[in-house]
Amino acid sequence: MKEPFAVKDCALIALATGEQAQDLRELRDRLQTTRISCIYYHFWGGLLRPRFDDPEYQNDFSIWVSHSLHDKVLAERLALINPTDFEDLEGVRGKLIDVIENRLDEPGIVPWANPSQRFYFVRSQIVVFDTGTRILDPEDLGTIMPHLSAGSIFYHFIDARRRTPLGNDDFHEWLTGFGERFSPLIRSISAIDPYFTTLTDLRTELSAVLKKHLQGRNA
Numbered sequence: 553m554k555e556p557f558a559v560k561d562c563a564l565i566a567l568a569t570g571e572q573a574q575d576l577r578e579l580r581d582r583l584q585t586t587r588i589s590c591i592y593y594h595f596w597g598g599l600l601r602p603r604f605d606d607p608e609y610q611n612d613f614s615i616w617v618s619h620s621l622h623d624k625v626l627a628e629r630l631a632l633i634n635p636t637d638f639e640d641l642e643g644v645r646g647k648l649i650d651v652i653e654n655r656l657d658e659p660g661i662v663p664w665a666n667p668s669q670r671f672y673f674v675r676s677q678i679v680v681f682d683t684g685t686r687i688l689d690p691e692d693l694g695t696i697m698p699h700l701s702a703g704s705i706f707y708h709f710i711d712a713r714r715r716t717p718l719g720n721d722d723f724h725e726w727l728t729g730f731g732e733r734f735s736p737l738i739r740s741i742s743a744i745d746p747y748f749t750t751l752t753d754l755r756t757e758l759s760a761v762l763k764k765h766l767q768g769r770n771a
Contacts, residue, residue, distance in 0.1 A: 554729045556686035557693065557722075559700065562707040564600045564676045566593065571673035575664035576621065579613070579671060580652045583645060586673050591641045591648075592714075593676035599751050600706055610748060613648060613671075620665035626655045634747050639719070678711060690727060690734060694762035702751040709754060710746050721746075723758070737765040 571586055573579040583591075594612035609615045609631045618627035629651050635644045665671070683704070687693050700708075708722040716725050723741055727734045740761045746754055 554726075556688050557726045559683045559685040559687065559696070559704055560707050561681040561683050561701050561703040562711065563679050563681075563703060564593065564597050564706075565679055566597065566601075566674045567677055569673045569675050573671045573673075574667065576617075576623075576626075576652060576656060579616075580649055580656065582673060583649050583652070587675050588641050588645070589675040589677070590673045591645050593674050595635050595641075595644065596706075596710060597674075597676055599710070600703065616665075616669075616671045617663075620669040620671070621663040623655070623663050626652070629655070634745070636713075636745060636747055678707075680707065690730060690737070690762075691766055693723065693727075694759070694766045697755065697759045697762055700755060702755070705751045705755050705758070709744075709758070734765075737761070740765065 569586065569590060571582050571590075573582050595610075598610070598612065609618055609627055611630065611633065614627045614630035617623050617630060621627075630648070633644065633647055633651070635641065638644050638647065681703075685696070687696060710721070712722040712725070713719045716722070721741065724738050727738050727741075741758065744754070744757055744761070749757075
């Protein structure tokens with residue numbers, strides 16, 4: 553019998569590293585050696601914390617480059633980096649460095665920030681909570697999805713990609729255990745891009761996909 557889906561919740565704890573950058577060269581240099589958990593936090597952490605920055609820029613690096621270095625061109629280039637396009641966060645690190653180095657190679661580009669506007673590298677630690685909720689079948693998943701917390705969506709749909717062997721979300725992995733009949737649903741879930749959005753919108757999109765594929769099964 554298929555194991556029930558255990559609904560978890562989570563929070564990202566921000567931990568200071570002591571690393572900082574005041575100009576673009578320092579940012580490039582720190583990126584080469586900083587912990588991979590810093591890359592994770594500065595790309596994904598914004599989804600779980602209140603954000604008051606320009607929503608045009610999705611990751612912390614692009615926000616800092618725009619607001620502190622006032623380099624809109626580079627900020628836009630960094631903002632286009634989607635971590636889901638890479639096999640792992642080392643690939644994201646490499647892309648960040650490449651984009652910054654290409655900008656440094658352009659004439660006259662040596663931007664720096666005021667001392668009060670340095671970029672501070674923060675690493676993340678995830679804390680996981682068991683909600684006690686168990687889902688027995690896919691139809692129940694469709695029922696509960698609109699009521700899941702933002703932390704649950706983050707843990708099962710985003711953080712899961714670091715934990716599962718094939719880099720899939722937890723919903724994908726669990727539904728696979730029910731056989732081929734849910735293959736269309738799995739493909740639709742896998743087609744959802746979790747990055748250029750919010751956790752609330754992700755929950756809405758997942759709910760809509762589940763409703764579309766499951767609405768006729770209880771008839």
